[in-house]
Amino acid sequence: MPFSSDHIAELSLLSQFESSSGQAGIKVHRHDAASETVQAAERLFAKGLITQDDGGYLTPLGSEAVELTQQLQSILAT
Numbered sequence: 340m341p342f343s344s345d346h347i348a349e350l351s352l353l354s355q356f357e358s359s360s361g362q363a364g365i366k367v368h369r370h371d372a373a374s375e376t377v378q379a380a381e382r383l384f385a386k387g388l389i390t391q392d393d394g395g396y397l398t399p400l401g402s403e404a405v406e407l408t409q410q411l412q413s414i415l416a417t
Contacts, residue, residue: 348379350408353388356397358405364396 342350357363367380377393384392388401397405 348375365394
């Protein structure tokens, strides 16, 4: 099953979070962020991966997803 454009946008947004720190969040500014990024943040929030629909912090499930995303990036980069 190929990644959809929605999945790619979600993975890209997840990759912006620091996996090593639960204290570092991000903010998606709706007025100047790409619509794909805004929608990705809303979907990640609905899936329980981030704490707010415009970013916030990672949930425990979100932290796990970021770690897996980083592993996948590392594998694909070799």
